[in-house]
Amino acid sequence: MTNRNRSKEKEKQISGRRNEGGDVLVPATARGEATRRKILDAAEEVFGEFGYYEASISEITRRAGVAQGTYYIYFHSKREIFAGLVEDIGERLRADLRTAIADATNRVEIEKRGFHAFFQFVARHRRIYHIVQEAERVAPEAFYAYYHKISQGYIRGLKEAMDEGDIRMLDPEAIAYTLMGIGHFVALRWLIWPQDHGASVQLPESVFAAVMDFIAGGLTASPPDF
Numbered sequence: 001m002t003n004r005n006r007s008k009e010k011e012k013q014i015s016g017r018r019n020e021g022g023d024v025l026v027p028a029t030a031r032g033e034a035t036r037r038k039i040l041d042a043a044e045e046v047f048g049e050f051g052y053y054e055a056s057i058s059e060i061t062r063r064a065g066v067a068q069g070t071y072y073i074y075f076h077s078k079r080e081i082f083a084g085l086v087e088d089i090g091e092r093l094r095a096d097l098r099t100a101i102a103d104a105t106n107r108v109e110i111e112k113r114g115f116h117a118f119f120q121f122v123a124r125h126r127r128i129y130h131i132v133q134e135a136e137r138v139a140p141e142a143f144y145a146y147y148h149k150i151s152q153g154y155i156r157g158l159k160e161a162m163d164e165g166d167i168r169m170l171d172p173e174a175i176a177y178t179l180m181g182i183g184h185f186v187a188l189r190w191l192i193w194p195q196d197h198g199a200s201v202q203l204p205e206s207v208f209a210a211v212m213d214f215i216a217g218g219l220t221a222s223p224p225d226f
Contacts, residue, residue, distance in 0.1 A: 036074050038064045043085050048127020052082055052138045082131075083139040089128050090146045094153065096121050107161035108216050115183055115211065119203045122187040126201065129192050151176050179215065186211055 042064035046055045057078055061071050075081040100117035104110040122128065135143035154176035161167045190203050 035066060039066060039071060039074060040085055040088050043081050044127060047082060047085065047131050052134050079139060083142040086132055086135045086139060086142040086146050090149055093121050094150065107166045111215050112212055118183050119187055122191050123201055126192055129188065151180065182211060
């Protein structure tokens with residue numbers, strides 16, 4: 001295959017549609033998507049391990065097993081892949097949550113399944129906390145979009161449950177961010193702060209049960225009836 005034909009083949013792999021932000025081409029073929037996935041997975045490792053400023057494109061391509069020329073077909077700069085990675089993490093997290101709560105029949109069950117899926121996702125991707133928090137300085141638009149997209153689905157779901165009488169009427173945005181804060185700091189304490197990153201880390205069952213009891217019953221003296 002000539003260089004010109006190779007170039008056309010690469011263009012075919014990535015042309016056709018754009019991401020949610022409308023500014024980055026997303027691969028239109030399975031082969032192109034597989035290559036982009038390898039690059040993003042390698043970027044998650046490198047940015048999580050070294051941080052944005054110490055990370056290098058050469059290390060990302062080395063771990064992805066692709067040439068630097070291939071990298072620049074999908075991403076134009078280090079900042080672009082960093083912002084794209086934050087968006088990708090958010091998309092994968094939201095997809096896992098949607099799958100987990102798909103057939104839940106009430107709001108408490110949705111919260112239970114959603115929190116469980118969230119903690120599992122964090123346990124599998126412990127570097128994401130460092131990446132997302134660093135995005136506030138490096139790519140603030142990606143940082144705010146990450147939390148905004150999570151919150152909007154949360155707010156809609158809570159409002160629907162309130163309208164249906166499944167849970168009591170409160171400010172759905174305030175409750176959404178309260179619940180997001182609970183998940184964030186519980187995961188930070190039991191899944192991120194433990195220093196042995198080579199070990200498999202899971203949230204203790206007793207901690208998960210305490211969180212669910214609190215969500216279902218708040219701080220009232222009587223225990224919730226599940």
